[in-house]
Amino acid sequence: MQITLPNGDVRAYPEGTTGLEIAKSISEGLARVSVGIIVNGAPYDLSRQINADASIKIVTFDDDEGKQIFWHSSAHLMAEALEVMYPGVKFGIGPPIDNGFYYDVDLPEGVKLSVEDLPAIETKMLELVKRCQEYVRREISWDDAVAYFKEKGDEYKLELLDGLKDQEITFYTQGGFTDLCRGTHVPNTGMLKCPKLLSVAGAYWRGDVSRKVLTRIYGTAFPKKALLEEYLTQRAEAEKRDHRKLGKDLEIYLITPLVGGGLPIWLPNGTAIRRRLEAFLREEQVKRGYQEVITPHIGNLELYKTSGHYPYYADSQFDPITVEDEQYLLKPMNCPHHHQIYDSKPRSYRDLPVRLAEFGTVYRYEQSGELNGLSRVRGFTQDDAHIYCTQDQLKDEIKNVVELTQLVFSTFDLEVSTRLSFRDDNPNKYGGDIELWDRSQREIKEAADEMNLDYFIGLGEAAFYGPKIDFIVRDAIGRKWQLGTVQVDYVMPERFNLEYAGADNTKHRPVIIHRAPFGSMERFISILIEHYTGNFPFWLAPLQANILPIAEAHQTFASDIAAELEALGIRVHVDLRNEKINRKIAESEQKKVPFALVIGSKEIEMDSVALRKHGEGDKGMVTVAEVKELFLHLNVPGAK
């Protein structure tokens, strides 16, 4: 048979040759590190025979597919260790994930597992690694598979088998452990040299709140110790970037139990950053024809009944407040208020698009277990806007807001992934006509294609009133967060009976675009803190320069320079403390202030400052005029 290699070479092998034999024929070294083989796009075990012409790719841990195989096998290895240590343990699912694997297990009655138990399990895993047990694949009939797990008493695997009738069932066995598994696996446990178990968590069986909570054990594994150590170091480094730590160190925000969980208080430094961001976006919005509005923090419940948000999202709203027999809701979103503004006077097609923007603070009841620093809170401010336009204007308007969103992300050099969030086929989750949905999804996709967006489609991720384009980033420890969003809405115009007079002198429905480039100021800033490791660019830094006189004799000159810079709108501080210059510099660096201006007798003589850039050190003497020029140049959004 003819085997085509990734580089295009075609080689002849006898029928029934295994992946491992092909690997060996290429090189012994490759055979030693390969974990699987992709045959015509499908992953195969190396031990499995190939019986027809095929294109193949041998994968190692260095390939993404290889990592998945490696970690999936590691999950089985951990399962085997658990079965030895906790006889009677039952297994749910144990897949590979981004940086490792997990296995959901139901431990025997009375057994509780905590992180302290993980080292012992690791030790057992290492013992199994040393045995170099082969992973043996076996095709089995559905009935035999059911019989096996009935005998074993594992109702979770039986439930999984229920969903696999009429499909090929495979078992994998390594050592004494057999699992229902599609594969693929590494040849033997000996390859999984450096396993590391990381954490324990509860997880509902099949993600269903009404079902049993299983114990989920997270782990990872590497073929070399150096790789494991590198990974662990990276994790430790990432923790230092955590916005909750830096937010405290740099006095950006505060959360106190007395105010309430998820209700961040913006400290002066955080407020400075936030105001700069707002000013940046305001300016861009003015250029693009937005009008700014302000709406109250509560609204009559009827408003949200009209919009459909209540009771649709009742579970995640604070309970209504009753005032003089009327019920009010703490504002969970700004849109209905803006619709009232649109509807407050007759609109002509000549007025459209109407673009209403607001930094609007909203309140949502998030479950206590979900609260997370600034990323997930109960009170937050959206950089919200609603664009009311005609059908003809829609696609251009989508493009405009996507362009604005991209400007925002590029200004901060943020790497985002773009998701087109469409509906799935669960009719209960969505409102409005299916034709309108199809139309808006089509329009979003066309706009995205015409803009050459690099996107993926998320089915079931749409809002109840329409599809979205969502921009997603990762935080320091790899969790994904949605930031910006662009949403097309045909439902609210109907619900609020919004109209405009067309050129034909009849009433028409506008289309609404909801959009928020930052998403929430809180979450966006949490990401920025981590993205910059707290080293904010000059234009955003709460304090932009520390002015450091060396001794008392230099204080007047230092204060004069401070006043000159402040007059230019630069945020400076003069360190008049009776401290040595070394300490003043050290503290300025620790607080991550972009510049320090050291002032001594030499500088005064030359009408200069000694410029020190954060993280880079002494830049030498620079005249006061040059400093002003530099700072003004750096003090604009996106400047570097």
Added chain:
RNA sequence: GCCAACGUAGCUCAGCUGGUAGAGCAGUUCAUUCGUAAUGAACAGGUCACCGGUUCAAGUCCGGUCGUUGGCUCCA
């Protein structure tokens, strides 16, 4: 909300198998007037998250509450 872990001074942390709380930094005061990452000394600072229980004795053991963290579920 659910599962698990954690909660000691403003911050970072120590406190062995229960015997009555300790360090560094920050703060205050004094001395020092200093040239590119922390000058020295003294002082002050804690109902050991909160409530209850066991015990002669609880920061330490047990239970509950609150909060935080890692996940799950949810996210307009």
